[in-house]
Amino acid sequence: MPRRGRGGPKLTAIYWRDIPAQVTATTEDGGKEQVLMHHRFQVAIDRAAAVAGLTTTDDYVNEWRRVATSVAGDAIAAAHAAAQQLDNDHPRDVLEALVANGGLDPRFGVSGVDPQQESQS
Template sequence: MADLIVVYWRDIPVQVIVKKGRQSAKRELPLRFTEAIDMCAMRVGARDTDAYLAEWRRGEPEPVSDDLEAEADKAAKALEEKYTDERLKALVKAGGYAEK
């Protein structure tokens, strides 16, 4: 089994990685995710490199099938659908954190 890992800035996803051993497939999410992160970082004052980099994290690995490319495509598409423009705007307004 391979592992699916989502890379986040705070709670805003930006990339999916599917990994098995030394092999991996990566997908960056569309530009709107990066733009949301940049807007949020400026809004919360994470202007210097250390403050910005400190907020990056990897989600918990989730087991997926061994078809790395297909799983990466599937995960990226699911996140694109789950994180609508409205949801990304709400995350930016909330400082990048999802409501708990």
Template structure:
């Protein structure tokens, strides 16, 4: 087993997420309810941000996703900062009202379940693009 595999397997153990929450003040917001944004590098999700009228919560997905992004960038030959940054994208969707943090935790768990190790490895091997075209 290589050192990289060992580190990745170690990172697969447990939930390693970073969370930031806060209150939104003095921000103008258009109509509509809460939203959730998912940030991807190519087809690999990295972070979720939920925004309500008065609160915001951000969660980075498990560290294995960032490691997969870094490895996929190398496979794709996108090692310059400009090339790497150009591949980030953001999707937004409505979020039902209620406890934003709890909803964000559930969405994170759902995404982490949708990207088991085998699927993530296939995406890495394809330079960050889902070979099945199944990403959002």
């Protein structure tokens, strides 16, 4: 028996610092589907961790964050669309800038966190 969802369908984007890694859909009936980002994102995350000097497992793990948003309609289709949009928003030059800055988006100051996204989590 599936778990009951809380508050309707939602998407959860999972980031290492400011580099997206996956989008998870949670359906109204509690079902889940993960949409992994292209392999180039994981490579960027690993490189950014090295640039940031985060070499221990704890250091690395502590940098993961989630941004959850409610969605109307088909959560699974929305997750695939969101992952595609994140892919489009992060061409090679953008990922390279994130890597060079240790995984933090230089547009958002020292924390690297977009204040609008942080308020949604």
